[in-house]
Amino acid sequence: MPRVAIAGAGPTGATLALMLAQRGIPVTLIEAARDFQRQFRGEGLMPSGLDALHQMGLDALLETVPHRPLSAWEFWLSDRRLFRADEPLGADRPCTLVSQPPLLAALVQAAQAQPGFEWMPGTAIKDLLWNDQRVTGVLLSDGRTVETDLVIGADGRASALRQRAGLTLETQPKSIDVLWFKLPAPTGYAADNRFCTVVKGGRIFSLFHGAEPDKLHLAWAVAPEEPTEQKDWGNTFAALVPPDLAEHFRRVGEAITAPMRLSVMVGRCDRWHHPGLLLLGDAAHPMSPVRAQGINLALRDAIVAANHLVPVLQRANDSTGEATTEATRKAIDRALERIQVEREPEIIQAQQLQAHEASRGEMLRRFSWLRQGLSTASPLVGPLVQQVWTQQQQPLRQGITSVRLEV
Numbered sequence: 001m002p003r004v005a006i007a008g009a010g011p012t013g014a015t016l017a018l019m020l021a022q023r024g025i026p027v028t029l030i031e032a033a034r035d036f037q038r039q040f041r042g043e044g045l046m047p048s049g050l051d052a053l054h055q056m057g058l059d060a061l062l063e064t065v066p067h068r069p070l071s072a073w074e075f076w077l078s079d080r081r082l083f084r085a086d087e088p089l090g091a092d093r094p095c096t097l098v099s100q101p102p103l104l105a106a107l108v109q110a111a112q113a114q115p116g117f118e119w120m121p122g123t124a125i126k127d128l129l130w131n132d133q134r135v136t137g138v139l140l141s142d143g144r145t146v147e148t149d150l151v152i153g154a155d156g157r158a159s160a161l162r163q164r165a166g167l168t169l170e171t172q173p174k175s176i177d178v179l180w181f182k183l184p185a186p187t188g189y190a191a192d193n194r195f196c197t198v199v200k201g202g203r204i205f206s207l208f209h210g211a212e213p214d215k216l217h218l219a220w221a222v223a224p225e226e227p228t229e230q231k232d233w234g235n236t237f238a239a240l241v242p243p244d245l246a247e248h249f250r251r252v253g254e255a256i257t258a259p260m261r262l263s264v265m266v267g268r269c270d271r272w273h274h275p276g277l278l279l280l281g282d283a284a285h286p287m288s289p290v291r292a293q294g295i296n297l298a299l300r301d302a303i304v305a306a307n308h309l310v311p312v313l314q315r316a317n318d319s320t321g322e323a324t325t326e327a328t329r330k331a332i333d334r335a336l337e338r339i340q341v342e343r344e345p346e347i348i349q350a351q352q353l354q355a356h357e358a359s360r361g362e363m364l365r366r367f368s369w370l371r372q373g374l375s376t377a378s379p380l381v382g383p384l385v386q387q388v389w390t391q392q393q394q395p396l397r398q399g400i401t402s403v404r405l406e407v
Helices: 011-022 047-055 059-063 100-112 160-165 233-238 243-251 290-319 326-366 368-376 378-398
Strands: 004-007 027-031 067-069 072-077 080-086 096-098 117-121 125-131 134-140 145-147 150-153 169-171 177-184 194-200 203-209 215-222 260-263 267-269 277-279
Touching: 004 011, 004 134, 011 027, 011 100, 011 290, 027 100, 047 059, 047 290, 047 378, 059 100, 072 368, 072 378, 080 368, 080 378, 100 117, 125 160, 134 150, 150 160, 150 290, 160 277, 194 326, 203 326, 233 243, 267 326, 277 326, 290 326, 290 378, 326 368, 326 378, 368 378
Parallel strands: 004 027, 004 150, 027 117, 072 194, 150 277
Antiparallel strands: 067 096, 072 080, 125 134, 134 145, 169 267, 177 215, 177 260, 194 203, 203 215
């Protein structure tokens, strides 16, 4: 009976493990960390990501974890609001912030109710197991082995499995890092939770209320070589944020967390698979932070992987209780090829759209005459810019290709 091992219990690994286990596929989910409390996990669920969870039957589960809808998107240039676009921008549901740690914990708990599921937290993978140039399992850091018919690497942008398999990640030139701050939220901000992007004085940053109570998040773009020097962040931000927020930033300056530096990596593997091994999510295609595509594309990866893998694995389970046949292994490997073929076009286009939007922000940051001109003319040009921007957001919000759960 074919067995699957998944490395990494992030959104891709946890949802795919749950879907496989629910469909009678024996699956082992291996996670190096002992819990899900990492310093940073993306929170933005676009309509495409919410739809993916809906197709998985996880609407009720989402309601049990901290989440918060966005009210609108605002863009400010030099102390003037260029435009505000209210959610849901034509979709059925607004973009929603979700706290990933409790979401992942709930997904794993749901999978643990399935008889064929095995959960291995706090266990790092040291290497892959091989037999005649085929991946046949993993070697754990404590010396144990897990022998499987398929290993899925959902272990993030620094994927150890990708490196062990010799699969190459082609990265795009690095243009920014992000300093991530948290601070107390202003009174009433949660009720009108706008994702506010500010461009002023050669700086560009965004702020919004996260899923957890009373926490404002602020993402500050910096050049990769720019040092993270200690500043009076409260007054620094107060001089840049929209006028109605300036006094709040001065008042809570000492409560602003020390920034966490996120190194932005964008790229794509030319080949996502090797006989017996499949890469998904950030392991195969790390995304820019622009418009929070990482978690949404990861969930869509999991659906497409389930569509192709479940029929092959179920047929093998139904046909024999003995060792996996060579024909089944070949069928698995053909399914891996089909998964990449189906998913790759959306990934390529999403990365292109992210790069295009980032380039527009960079132009506004660099050219003061452009900022000043748009800011001065905002009452006239703002509605037109809003219309164009809203139309251009639809592919990144709704998904570029059709993804439907069919198993």
